[in-house]
Amino acid sequence: xxxVATRFAPSPxxxxxxGGVRTALFNWLFSxxxxxxxxxxxxxxxxxxxxxxxxxxxxxxxxxxGIKHDDKEYIQSEKISDxxxxxxxxxxKGFAYKCYCSEEEINEQKNNAKKKGIPFIYNRKWRxxxxxxxxxxxxxxxxxxxxxxxxxxxxxxxxxxxxxSNSTIEDFVILRQDSSPTxxxxxxxxxxxxxxxxxxxxxxxxxxxxxxxxIYNAMKWKVPNFAHIPxxxxxxxxxxxxxxxxxxxxxxxxxxILSDALRNYLLRLGWSFKDKEIFTLDESxxxxxxxxxxxxxxxxDMSRILSMNETYIKNINEDKLFSSLKSYCExxxxxxxxxxxxxxxxxxxxxxxxxxxxxxxxxxxxxxINDQIKISPQDLKLLDNLSKKILNDFLKEFENLxxxxxxxxxxxxxxxxxxxxxxxxxxxxxxxxxxxxxxFGPGIYDIIHSLDKxxxxxxxxxxx
RNA sequence: GGUCCCAUCGUCUAUCGGUUAGGACACAUGGUUUUCAUCCAUGAAAGAGGGGUUCGAUUCCCCUUGGGACCGCCA
Numbered sequence: 001x002x003x004v005a006t007r008f009a010p011s012p013x014x015x016x017x018x019g020g021v022r023t024a025l026f027n028w029l030f031s032x033x034x035x036x037x038x039x040x041x042x043x044x045x046x047x048x049x050x051x052x053x054x055x056x057x058x059x060x061x062x063x064x065x066g067i068k069h070d071d072k073e074y075i076q077s078e079k080i081s082d083x084x085x086x087x088x089x090x091x092x093k094g095f096a097y098k099c100y101c102s103e104e105e106i107n108e109q110k111n112n113a114k115k116k117g118i119p120f121i122y123n124r125k126w127r128x129x130x131x132x133x134x135x136x137x138x139x140x141x142x143x144x145x146x147x148x149x150x151x152x153x154x155x156x157x158x159x160x161x162x163x164x165s166n167s168t169i170e171d172f173v174i175l176r177q178d179s180s181p182t183x184x185x186x187x188x189x190x191x192x193x194x195x196x197x198x199x200x201x202x203x204x205x206x207x208x209x210x211x212x213x214x215i216y217n218a219m220k221w222k223v224p225n226f227a228h229i230p231x232x233x234x235x236x237x238x239x240x241x242x243x244x245x246x247x248x249x250x251x252x253x254x255x256x257i258l259s260d261a262l263r264n265y266l267l268r269l270g271w272s273f274k275d276k277e278i279f280t281l282d283e284s285x286x287x288x289x290x291x292x293x294x295x296x297x298x299x300x301d302m303s304r305i306l307s308m309n310e311t312y313i314k315n316i317n318e319d320k321l322f323s324s325l326k327s328y329c330e331x332x333x334x335x336x337x338x339x340x341x342x343x344x345x346x347x348x349x350x351x352x353x354x355x356x357x358x359x360x361x362x363x364x365x366x367x368x369i370n371d372q373i374k375i376s377p378q379d380l381k382l383l384d385n386l387s388k389k390i391l392n393d394f395l396k397e398f399e400n401l402x403x404x405x406x407x408x409x410x411x412x413x414x415x416x417x418x419x420x421x422x423x424x425x426x427x428x429x430x431x432x433x434x435x436x437x438x439x440f441g442p443g444i445y446d447i448i449h450s451l452d453k454x455x456x457x458x459x460x461x462x463x464x
Numbered sequence: 465g466g467u468c469c470c471a472u473c474g475u476c477u478a479u480c481g482g483u484u485a486g487g488a489c490a491c492a493u494g495g496u497u498u499u500c501a502u503c504c505a506u507g508a509a510a511g512a513g514g515g516g517u518u519c520g521a522u523u524c525c526c527c528u529u530g531g532g533a534c535c536g537c538c539a
Contacts, residue, residue, distance in 0.1 A: 013538080043539060119535065164467070182538085186539090203470095207535075271477095274487090275487045291535090297532065299476080300475095314516065350502095354501050413498090424482045441503090
């Protein structure tokens with residue numbers, strides 16, 4: 001058995017979307033599971049639309065989610081001469097032919113087909129050009145002589161047997177008028193050149209596979225295995241496109257989704273392994289297989305993504321969480337001053353329990369990462385005279401505490417509850433407002449733990 | 465329109481002929497809690513419809529219905 005090789009072959013004509021990321025992930029996982037290689041091929045032959053920034057963005061996105069490709073990226077446009085050679089060879093061997101139809105002629109055929117309500121398929125006029133004279137004013141395209149009878153069958157690793165009648169496949173163009181190769185040719189030649197053993201791609205490529213298989217056969221190349229994975233659908237139940245909301249990976253990065261969480265979510269979208277939901281990277285490599293891929297399309301579910309993110313925020317290593325938080329805030333919100341690092345680090349253990357996204361942590365940490373807290377007018381009203389008296393009493397006792405552990409603080413608060421005949425809220429709420437500027441937030445003991453003695457005293461004095 | 469594909473709770477899915485059809489998210493209720501959360505418990509929630517095959521179908525086959533993909537000298 002040859003070593004397994006997979007590839008992800010995006011075209012750099014726009015930001016990478018989430019469906020692409022999942023396809024890349026499946027390819028990558030499959031190859032790693034099989035101890036094989038995974039390559040990235042940039043299909044940049046559409047010169048008009050391909051942009052270098054998108055290429056960079058694609059590489060960046062894959063890196064972010066933890067997918068590393070082997071070797072350096074394979075740039076399709078650098079291999080054009082190879083593709084052309086194959087076209088020439090196909091022509092020489094009689095598997096392809098020159099077609100001198102003008103664009104107008106093709107368009108006319110299309111329109112006629114439309115009028116009659118029949119499917120358009122190129123009429124193969126130049127396949128047997130016995131009585132045709134070659135026009136001098138049009139450059140030919142080269143078309144592949146697609147089989148006209150019989151069926152082509154693919155043993156798809158996900159879909160099972162795909163059987164399509166050859167009569168529905170037209171003589172597709174492999175070399176354009178300007179003699180540049182088309183996708184069908186380039187992709188096939190490259191997959192062959194790269195020794196790809198498993199082509200795992202979206203289900204929208206099925207017909208392409210039928211076409212491409214004919215090229216393999218004509219060239220007597222070994223046909224790779226194919227796996228067509230179902231597409232990801234938008235909320236409307238349609239193939240996800242770049243125009244849909246929350247469709248690119250950046251959409252998720254910018255709301256503070258962790259790469260591990262998105263990776264895990266995408267893994268479980270259309271793939272399953274028993275009842276298991278949470279997979280570490282190693283576990284996903286260990287368990288991934290094409291037999292676990294479902295056949296039906298799946299919808300994106302934001303609440304599930306958020307919930308997965310919540311799980312990861314709570315469970316990943318705190319140092320990792322901390323650095324993700326810092327860089328996320330710097331890029332998408334506001335840089336957190338390094339002087340707050342220590343305080344923030346030691347507060348993460350409770351801040352993370354209240355967060356679904358990195359942005360939530362940022363919001364809940366406002367009282368830590370600002371020198372001055374802001375108290376809203378409504379909350380300020382809650383700090384009435386009685387509350388201030390309580391705070392004052394608290395301050396006096398607090399200043400004498402040598403150890404800010406829960407037991408000591410509890411004792412002080414209980415004393416005040418008794419003295420003022422109130423409940424915990426009577427003491428806790430003013431304290432929370434004075435220390436954080438908000439009614440809502442972490443527990444009092446946690447807040448004091450994070451602020452430490454001096455800062456707590458300072459803030460209590462400020463409100464009095 | 466043609467070709468092809470798909471079909472289990474709202475969503476992601478388990479089940480590979482015999483289950484009270486399981487789990488997760490979301491949702492509802494209750495409990496823990498100083499607030500918001502977390503956490504815990506409980507609940508509601510599914511085999512599209514119709515035919516077969518079979519002792520027995522969610523599972524296999526056919527039809528219907530519904531949804532989707534493709535039909536470029538884009539990739």
